[in-house]
Amino acid sequence: MMESLMPELIRMVVAAVLVVAFVFLNAMIMGYLERKLSAHIQRRPGLMEVGPHGILQLLIDGLKLIGKQLVIPEKSDHFLFRLAPVLSFAPVVLPFIVIPFSRKLVIRDLDVGLIFILAISSLNVLTILVAGWSSNNKYSLFGAVRSVAQNISYEIPMLLSLLAVVLMTGTFSLQGIVAAQGKIWFFLIQPIAFITYIIAGVAETNRAPFDLPEAESELTAGYHTEYSGMGFSLFMLAEYANMFIVCSIATTLFLGGWRGIPLPFGDYSGIIWFFLKVYGLMVFLVWIRWTYPRTRFDQLMNFCWKYLIPFALVNVLVTAVLVKVL
Amino acid sequence: MRQTEDVQRAVQAVAVAVTPVEYGQRGYHLLVELENGRVRDFARIMHDQGYFIGFVTAVHVAPAIEVRYQFAHFDRQSRVMGFTTVDAAGAVPTIADIFPGANWHERETRDFYGVVFTGHPNLEPLILPEEDVDLKPLLKSEKNLKDAAAVRWPEPKVAEDTAAAPAAKE
Amino acid sequence: MSEAQAPLHHRFHLNMGPQHPSTHGVLRVILEMDGEYVLNPQPVLGYGHRMQEKMAEARAWPGFYPNTARMDYAGALHYNHGYCALIERLAGIEVPPRAEYIRVITSELNRIASHLLWYGALLLDLGAFTPILYTFDDREQILDILEDITGSRLTYCYFRAGGVSRDIDDKFVERTRAFITRLRSRFPMLEKLVNGNVIFLKRVEGVGIIDKDMCQRYGATGPVARGAGVPYDVRRAEPYSVYPEFDFEIPVGENGDSLDRFLVRFKEMEQSLRIIEQALDRLPDGPVMAKVPKKLKLSPGDVSFAVEAARGELTYYLISDGTEVPYRMRIRVPSYSNLSVLPELCHGMLLSDLVAAMGSLDLVIPEIDR
Numbered sequence: 001m002m003e004s005l006m007p008e009l010i011r012m013v014v015a016a017v018l019v020v021a022f023v024f025l026n027a028m029i030m031g032y033l034e035r036k037l038s039a040h041i042q043r044r045p046g047l048m049e050v051g052p053h054g055i056l057q058l059l060i061d062g063l064k065l066i067g068k069q070l071v072i073p074e075k076s077d078h079f080l081f082r083l084a085p086v087l088s089f090a091p092v093v094l095p096f097i098v099i100p101f102s103r104k105l106v107i108r109d110l111d112v113g114l115i116f117i118l119a120i121s122s123l124n125v126l127t128i129l130v131a132g133w134s135s136n137n138k139y140s141l142f143g144a145v146r147s148v149a150q151n152i153s154y155e156i157p158m159l160l161s162l163l164a165v166v167l168m169t170g171t172f173s174l175q176g177i178v179a180a181q182g183k184i185w186f187f188l189i190q191p192i193a194f195i196t197y198i199i200a201g202v203a204e205t206n207r208a209p210f211d212l213p214e215a216e217s218e219l220t221a222g223y224h225t226e227y228s229g230m231g232f233s234l235f236m237l238a239e240y241a242n243m244f245i246v247c248s249i250a251t252t253l254f255l256g257g258w259r260g261i262p263l264p265f266g267d268y269s270g271i272i273w274f275f276l277k278v279y280g281l282m283v284f285l286v287w288i289r290w291t292y293p294r295t296r297f298d299q300l301m302n303f304c305w306k307y308l309i310p311f312a313l314v315n316v317l318v319t320a321v322l323v324k325v326l
Numbered sequence: 327m328r329q330t331e332d333v334q335r336a337v338q339a340v341a342v343a344v345t346p347v348e349y350g351q352r353g354y355h356l357l358v359e360l361e362n363g364r365v366r367d368f369a370r371i372m373h374d375q376g377y378f379i380g381f382v383t384a385v386h387v388a389p390a391i392e393v394r395y396q397f398a399h400f401d402r403q404s405r406v407m408g409f410t411t412v413d414a415a416g417a418v419p420t421i422a423d424i425f426p427g428a429n430w431h432e433r434e435t436r437d438f439y440g441v442v443f444t445g446h447p448n449l450e451p452l453i454l455p456e457e458d459v460d461l462k463p464l465l466k467s468e469k470n471l472k473d474a475a476a477v478r479w480p481e482p483k484v485a486e487d488t489a490a491a492p493a494a495k496e
Numbered sequence: 497m498s499e500a501q502a503p504l505h506h507r508f509h510l511n512m513g514p515q516h517p518s519t520h521g522v523l524r525v526i527l528e529m530d531g532e533y534v535l536n537p538q539p540v541l542g543y544g545h546r547m548q549e550k551m552a553e554a555r556a557w558p559g560f561y562p563n564t565a566r567m568d569y570a571g572a573l574h575y576n577h578g579y580c581a582l583i584e585r586l587a588g589i590e591v592p593p594r595a596e597y598i599r600v601i602t603s604e605l606n607r608i609a610s611h612l613l614w615y616g617a618l619l620l621d622l623g624a625f626t627p628i629l630y631t632f633d634d635r636e637q638i639l640d641i642l643e644d645i646t647g648s649r650l651t652y653c654y655f656r657a658g659g660v661s662r663d664i665d666d667k668f669v670e671r672t673r674a675f676i677t678r679l680r681s682r683f684p685m686l687e688k689l690v691n692g693n694v695i696f697l698k699r700v701e702g703v704g705i706i707d708k709d710m711c712q713r714y715g716a717t718g719p720v721a722r723g724a725g726v727p728y729d730v731r732r733a734e735p736y737s738v739y740p741e742f743d744f745e746i747p748v749g750e751n752g753d754s755l756d757r758f759l760v761r762f763k764e765m766e767q768s769l770r771i772i773e774q775a776l777d778r779l780p781d782g783p784v785m786a787k788v789p790k791k792l793k794l795s796p797g798d799v800s801f802a803v804e805a806a807r808g809e810l811t812y813y814l815i816s817d818g819t820e821v822p823y824r825m826r827i828r829v830p831s832y833s834n835l836s837v838l839p840e841l842c843h844g845m846l847l848s849d850l851v852a853a854m855g856s857l858d859l860v861i862p863e864i865d866r
Contacts, residue, residue: 042629138510142532142847208623209695218851220517293695294623296848297532353585353800379715381828385815396800396813396828400712400721400728405800427714430541430836438549453542453865463550464824472817477824479797 015107019096023089027240028058030282037283038290068229073136076226080134085227085234088127092241094120099248100175102258102270113174114162114249118155121204121245124238125151128213131235132223143222146297147213150203153304158200160312161193164319165253178257187254192315194254196308198281201246203300205239208289212297247281248274255281330355330404333375337406340367352479354396354405362413365395369421369428372397377406382421382431384412384439386466387474391439393418395428411474412441420446438464506530510847514543518621518851521861525838527850534850537842539835544865552825557583557794558657560825565651567829568863570613571806573599573606573642576655581736582801582812583657586794595659595784596738601672601775602642602654604768608679609638610806611761611768614858618758619690621855622699627689634679641671657792659785669776676769683766691762700754704841704853707752714840715833718808719760720857724752730804741778742771754856761858793820807831807858831857831864 032047032055039046047054072081098113100106110116125148132144166172168189169180187194203210214222224235251257251274260273295303334344334356343359360368380396395408412418420443422429432443433452440462443449454461466472513524522543528536548567552560564579565572577599584591591599612635616628639649645668646654646661654661690696711721721728729746731739747763749756796818802811808830815824834857842850 038625042626043633044629138508211623218518218848290626292624293619293693293699294848295695296699296846298846299698351585351588352798353582353802373713376712378712378717379833380809380811381715381813381826383813383824383826385824394813394826396811398733398802398809400708400726400733403734405734405802407798407800425713425715426840427716427833427836430832453545455542463547464553472823477796477798477815477817480795 011107015097016093019093019107022096023093023237023241026244027237028062029279030240030243031058031061031236033279033283034286037286041287041290062233065229065233070229070231071226073226076136077134080130081226082231084127084131084134085231087130088124088238089234091120091123091127092238092245095245098174099245100178100252100257101274102267104267105271106175109173109175112172114166114172114177114253117245117249118159118162121242122151122155124242127238128223131227135223135226137226139219139221140223140225143213143219143225146219147206147223150206150210150212150297150300153301154200154203154308157196157304157308157312158204160309160316161190161196161200162249162253164190164193164312164316167316167319167323174252174257177253178259181256181259185254185256185259190254190315190319192311193319194250196312196315197250197254199308200304201250202285202288203304205242205246205285207243207285209292209295210300211289211294212300243282243285244278247278247285250281251277333371333404333406336371336375337368340364340371341408347479349403349405354407356404356406358406358408360408360410362410362418365393365408365410366419366421366424368408369395369424372406372408373424375399376401377404379425379427379431380405382428382435384435384441384464385477386439386464386471387477388471389474391416391441392474393435393441395421415442416440417442417444419444422446438462440465507535514540518855519861520617520859523835523859523861523864525854527847529847532847534842534845534847537838537850539838541865544862546862546866548866549825549827552822554821556820557792557822560822561656562651562653565648565653566862567827567866568805568807568831568860569650570860571606571610572650572652573603573654574803574805574810576652577603577737578801578803578805578810578812580655580657581803582799582814583794585801586797586799586814586816587657587788587792589658589786589788591659591786592783593738593780594663594782595786597775597779598660598664598784599655600737600739600742601664601772601779602645602652602660604772604775605638605642605672605675606652607806608765608768609635609642611765612638614761614806615686618852618855618858619696621851622696624690624696627686630682630686630689634682637675637678641668641675644668644671656785656788658788659783661785663784669779672772672776676773679765679769687762691759697755699848699852700758700856702751703754703849704845704856705751705753706837706841710837710840714837716808716837717833718804718806718830719757719764720808720834720837722746723749723757723760725750728809730802730809734802736801736803738775739771742774744768744771754852757856757858791820793818794822805830807860807863808834827866829863829866831859831861835859835864 036046047057050056050060072078095117097107098110098116128147129144132140165186169177206213224232255277258270258274263269263272337344337358341358341360345357347357349355377397377399380398382395384391384393390411392409392411397406418441420432422432430452432446435441436449437451437454507528507530510527510529512527513519514522524540526538527534548563551563564575567575612631616631619627643649645664646652706720706724708724708726711724711726725748727746727748732746744767747760749760794816796816798815800811800813802809810830811828813826814822817823842853
């Protein structure tokens with residue numbers, strides 16, 4: 001009994017530590033990338049002071065945020081207010097369990113991997129609602145309400161677009177889907193699903209032009225208006241980790257996952273390809289964010305229900321028919 | 327100017343005195359002295375003639391505070407200056423329902439001078455804090471208060487300057 | 497649109513400002529809301545109030561020069577211009593032609609700077625962060641040019657009754673010409689960045705419609721009135737300085753929505769460039785300051801002077817009692833009247849549209865508060 005349990009336990013602990021470490025690392029990389037890229041988009045140098053090209057700035061910022069006092073509004077719901085940032089962390093850590101980083105590097109390749117990810121990541125909206133509600137601030141509540149409406153709506157086209165791929169491969173296992181892309185990557189066969197997924201993904205991660213829950217010019221900072229210090233940074237960590245998850249699903253399902261031209265690193269080349277693709281997509285999201293204005297809330301919802309969902313539905317139907325016929 | 331004459335005729339009916347003045351010297355075309363009770367009629371005429379509201383303000387002179395209205399026109403070069411004095415209760419009828427733009431100007435005037443605009447929909451302090459109801463910053467002290475005649479253009483000089491000013495300015 | 501008859505218990509108040517990212521300064525708006533719909537926005541003024549009108553009454557008239565620039569920090573030279581021209585009108589001072597040309601050139605540069613700032617700020621309100629840094633780049637050039645000649649970057653105190661405080665040199669002319677070429681080449685980019693963007697158009701088209709009647713009732717002027725199709729520009733309607741000598745158009749909109757106000761301001765920048773070009777070409781020689789006695793008593797009487805500031809009609813109204821110190825000074829600022837439209841304009845709007853409509857009014861709060 002013990003003999004079989006121990007290696008599994010060690011494996012889990014190592015995985016958990018690695019994942020949490022990676023979430024922090026990812027936030028630092030993305031924080032740096034976002035600030036540096038946005039700076040160059042805006043024709044300014046950006047971070048330059050701390051370390052070469054400001055590379056250590058994020059470390060300093062992290063230290064500062066950890067050291068900062070966590071201000072809790074007097075009339076907020078103290079328990080929920082403290083709980084929300086912590087809660088926001090769980091749903092972004094769990095999906096890492098099933099993401100295939102390479103042929104061998106996957107913590108656990110579940111048969112229902114895709115469903116697992118979708119189920120877990122939709123919990124995220126709950127934490128935003130808790131944060132917005134417990135803050136006892138109208139702006140926060142606005143942000144939370146917007147976020148709930150937006151995330152629930154955009155989950156539908158997201159699911160439908162992924163379903164098209166699942167229909168083709170006949171598996172929910174992410175490794176299985178990657179294996180099915182040996183000859184051709186699915187974004188070539190399923191362009192509509194891919195585009196739908198990216199749009200829905202931007203909305204799911206609350207990024208501009210769909211960043212209505214934290215629309216700065218309208219709602220100051222939306223659901224995390226009242227958060228300071230580490231409370232705020234946990235939300236930031238979650239946002240970047242969410243981006244990573246959304247992009248890695250896109251990579252796995254549409255861009256061939258860890259596949260790529262063989263590099264002279266043996267098994268490691270898969271990891272390199274995977275990260276290249278994921279960060280490529282994330283840079284793309286950053287690029288969009290710093291280029292476009294924000295949509296209005298009703299426009300956002302109309303776009304989802306009137307265009308995205310019908311297109312995605314038709315796409316699923318066509319795929320289903322074709323899969324049956326061919 | 328012919329257009330100004332039109333207005334002059336229309337305003338004549340409600341005014342105590344209507345004086346066309348030299349634009350180059352004063353920056354407006356028509357000076358209209360009004361009775362306190364006819365302000366709304368004047369504003370209505372201005373509205374019907376297509377004038378827009380420039381500003382409403384007051385000036386503290388002896389014996390009573392004067393309230394001044396300036397209107398201008400989008401399509402023609404015509405600027406009209408109306409003025410009246412507050413009544414014994416320090417009040418003047420509001421024109422905020424005819425020109426909603428006057429709403430804030432009247433509230434501001436009330437803030438600074440304490441002039442009451444009767445019939446105003448919402449005569450709350452606009453710029454000054456609610457607590458300082460007695461603070462009327464633009465009222466002159468006894469020492470500095472001037473007579474209304476002291477701030478008028480001197481009568482004979484108007485004729486002289488009318489000849490001199492256009493040459494100087496235009 | 498949600499109706500005003502929404503049950504009372506659905507309504508709540510949202511306090512926007514005085515520290516809010518899209519009220520650009522210290523404006524506070526109390527919004528009565530029903531969900532995301534704004535039923536009754538009531539601006540609360542006075543957070544930046546300095547009682548400029550009282551200050552004008554408390555000192556000899558030359559002492560008020562620096563104050564003029566402190567009202568509208570984005571278009572300070574127009575405020576300089578209005579005040580100096582007012583004193584000149586009252587005292588009958590004739591300004592040398594070279595000074596008038598310099599006034600026009602610098603004023604128009606300032607107008608462009610103000611519009612560039614607004615262009616970025618509106619886009620910022622709509623959630624696009626990048627354009628403001630592009631326009632700041634161009635605006636910086638203007639500030640540098642003006643700094644060289646006036647000594648300050650924002651709150652200029654350059655015009656004097658009777659002329660300007662310093663003559664311009666060849667370097668100024670050269671730099672201004674270079675700037676005109678530069679900005680002209682940047683226009684297509686600024687236009688492409690924004691005007692063709694679907695998200696932007698959807699956010700401003702048909703949002704916040706102000707018609708001519710509303711402009712008349714509220715006294716809204718400047719680009720707000722011109723966006724509503726009213727070709728009212730003080731530079732044409734009541735010509736002052738040497739503006740009649742220049743050939744320029746008054747761009748007007750059709751529908752009076754936020755997009756029209758946007759386009760009007762955008763086209764105005766081009767017209768300002770045209771005016772500057774013509775003025776530079778015809779710049780006369782001569783003195784830049786008329787002979788004005790050191791101690792000048794103002795003759796008794798009242799005098800009004802209107803100029804076209806970047807945001808609309810700015811009127812100084814002075815009542816003098818024959819001393820050096822003005823007896824009463826009234827400053828009619830354009831943003832004040834333009835903002836008073838807000839409760840009627842934004843009734844029944846979405847919160848996001850309110851932000852867009854308010855951005856398109858181009859408000860400068862210290863100017864409103866004075």
